[in-house]
Amino acid sequence: MTDSTGATVPGASLPPATSIYSNGSATTPKANQEYNSQLFLKLLVTQLANQDPSSPMDSAQMVSQTAQLASMEQMTSLNATTTSNYQTQMQATATSMLGKTVTWTDKDGAAQSGVVSAIAFSSTGKPQLTVGSSAVGLDAVTGVKVAA
Known part of the structure; x- marks a missing residue:
């Protein structure tokens, strides 16, 4: 990896991208979040150590980059919290269906109930x-009513 001056930063590499949308499961952002912070600080120190004295780094740009990193970390944390809340809500919804009659569409497109x-x-x-x-995913349920 190189910094903005084109100098190679020893020991710096970017982690692979992760997404909660790739397979429907959430990844734990904490390790990558810390790694990104450490990488940013390492790059910043290297950039400051290797800067050209005739054109020093813009302090406003440094503050802006630090604020962007903090914002990214907060969004990552918020995403993890939202994902956890969504899973808890799905579990509560499924639990409320116990003993009730549900209708769903099977793989062939036919309406089923039970x-x-x-x-x-x-x-x-x-x-x-x-x-x-039958094992029915919560997302396949199209209706719920009190069992007769």
């Missing part, structure tokens, strides 16, 4: 409802 007898929570946080002998 009483929810059990709920399983996967490691991804997506609830699976057991309706008769």
Whole structure:
């Protein structure tokens, strides 16, 4: 990796990009968040140490970059919190369906219905409802009513 002057920064490399949208599961941002902070500070120190005395680094630009890093860290933290809250809400919603009649669309596009007898929570946080002998994802449910 090189800094803004084109000098190679020893020991600096970027981590691979991660996304909660790639496979539906959230990644823990804490390690990458710290790594990004450490990398930023390492690059900043290297840039300051290797700057041209005739054209020093703009202090306003340095403050701006630091503020952008802090903002990125806060957004990463907010994203993790939002993902956790979403998973908790899905679990609460699935739990409320226990003993109720649900309708859903199966893989062939046919409407099905039955009483929810059990709920399983996967490691991804997506609830699976057991309706008769079928495992139904919460996102496939199209209706809920009190069992007769």
